Amino acid sequence: MELSESVQRGFQTLADPGSFDSNAFALLLRAAFQSLLDAQADEAVLDHPDLKHIDPVVLKHCHAAAATYILEAGKHRADKSTLSTYLEDCKFDRERIELFCTEYQNNKNSLESLLESIGRSLPHITDVSWRLEYQIKTNQLHKMYRPAYLVTLNVENSDSQSYPEISFSCNMEQLQDLVGKLKDASKSLERATQL
Amino acid sequence: MLLDLSEEHKEHLAFLPQVDSAVVAEFGRIAVEFLRRGSNPKIYEGAARKLNVSSETVQHGVEGLTYLLTESSKLMISELDFQDSVFVLGFSEELNKLLLQLYLDNRKEIRTILNELTPDLPTYHSLEWRLDVQLASRSLRQQIKPAVTFKLHLNHNGDHNTKVLQTDPATLLHLVQQLEQALEEMKTNHCRRVVRNIK
Numbered sequence: 001m002e003l004s005e006s007v008q009r010g011f012q013t014l015a016d017p018g019s020f021d022s023n024a025f026a027l028l029l030r031a032a033f034q035s036l037l038d039a040q041a042d043e044a045v046l047d048h049p050d051l052k053h054i055d056p057v058v059l060k061h062c063h064a065a066a067a068t069y070i071l072e073a074g075k076h077r078a079d080k081s082t083l084s085t086y087l088e089d090c091k092f093d094r095e096r097i098e099l100f101c102t103e104y105q106n107n108k109n110s111l112e113s114l115l116e117s118i119g120r121s122l123p124h125i126t127d128v129s130w131r132l133e134y135q136i137k138t139n140q141l142h143k144m145y146r147p148a149y150l151v152t153l154n155v156e157n158s159d160s161q162s163y164p165e166i167s168f169s170c171n172m173e174q175l176q177d178l179v180g181k182l183k184d185a186s187k188s189l190e191r192a193t194q195l
Numbered sequence: 196m197l198l199d200l201s202e203e204h205k206e207h208l209a210f211l212p213q214v215d216s217a218v219v220a221e222f223g224r225i226a227v228e229f230l231r232r233g234s235n236p237k238i239y240e241g242a243a244r245k246l247n248v249s250s251e252t253v254q255h256g257v258e259g260l261t262y263l264l265t266e267s268s269k270l271m272i273s274e275l276d277f278q279d280s281v282f283v284l285g286f287s288e289e290l291n292k293l294l295l296q297l298y299l300d301n302r303k304e305i306r307t308i309l310n311e312l313t314p315d316l317p318t319y320h321s322l323e324w325r326l327d328v329q330l331a332s333r334s335l336r337q338q339i340k341p342a343v344t345f346k347l348h349l350n351h352n353g354d355h356n357t358k359v360l361q362t363d364p365a366t367l368l369h370l371v372q373q374l375e376q377a378l379e380e381m382k383t384n385h386c387r388r389v390v391r392n393i394k
Binding site: 074075076077112115116118119121122123124125126127128129130132134136138140141142143144145147149150151153155166167168169170172174175176177178179181182183184185186188189192193 | 269270271306309310312313315316317318319321322324326332333334335336337338340341343344345347349358359360361362363364366367368369370371373374375377378380381386389390393394
């Protein structure tokens with residue numbers, strides 16, 4: 001894990017009982033996790049009466065350092081010993097290390113979910129709807145008398161948050177072809193998971 | 196059902212009895228070719244010179260024949276109805292037979308061509324698929340995230356489109372289930388009854 005000097009300095013300040021007493025430390029830690037994981041969190045997360053006595057610049061610096069470290073740890077799937085080692089190097093006492101590791105463990109799953117969801121991907125199919133119709137005539141062609149399917153795929157775009165749809169029509173043979181291919185993919189997936 | 200031929204149409208077709216059957220057959224061939232590929236005015240000039248008439252006359256003759264064939268094919272009229280419709284033109288028995296044959300020989304193909312004119316959505320052409328497993332990303336290492344990637348080939352108005360899409364295993368199973376239900380629908384009594392009775 002590559003961590004900047006700024007993060008290290010922030011942590012050294014956090015380790016110091018003179019700058020952050022036990023209560024303040026616990027609050028700041030919780031605030032860091034909250035601002036990362038709680039969708040509704042805002043800047044007011046640091047507005048706690050028990051943190052008011054600390055210089056706001058220092059508060060922000062340490063909050064940012066903690067949040068940065070938490071993200072890096074999550075990204076690299078750090079284990080308890082990695083965390084402990086780093087915190088020891090920053091001169092944290094045993095109690096604060098335990099608290100950090102416990103908070104981290106409690107929030108690990110949410111953190112990893114969040115990190116997993118960030119990133120670009122291809123348009124993702126979320127659902128399908130279909131319609132079966134019986135074609136009788138058009139203005140160009142009468143007496144058609146054949147069934148046709150209209151299939152709509154609901155698609156989600158990761159970056160633009162848009163939800164375009166892809167619609168196409170097909171006859172019975174074509175739909176059978178499509179379903180056949182989807183089943184092949186599905187069986188292949190099953191086999192792969194058994195290896 | 197009889198064809199309703201306008202006066203103008205009848206006038207255009209009036210050229211046909213003035214040439215021999217071989218020429219009418221040739222016009223028929225040109226008409227279908229024009230439906231397939233689009234018209235080519237040069238052909239009219241060549242024929243006009245050979246027959247010693249204006250190219251406009253030839254054009255009208257071919258267009259009249261085209262309209263006769265497409266209308267009959269569109270409505271899918273019976274042999275009898277076709278013969279009765281053409282009867283009003285007062286052509287010879289031989290010419291009537293020739294026109295009927297032209298209709299019957301080309302009807303299927305003309306209907307296929309007309310089908311392409313319908314207001315259309317993209318139609319399914321084929322599907323390619325691939326299994327992927329995401330192992331890591333910039334924001335998270337050590338992942339095992341299976342996904343299926345598709346390339347969906349669609350045709351629209353002669354253009355071939357492809358869309359690259361992805362889905363997860365659970366949604367894939369859901370897609371298969373839903374579309375299998377769609378296929379099953381055609382086998383239900385309700386659909387069978389509709390197909391049997393609407394003809």
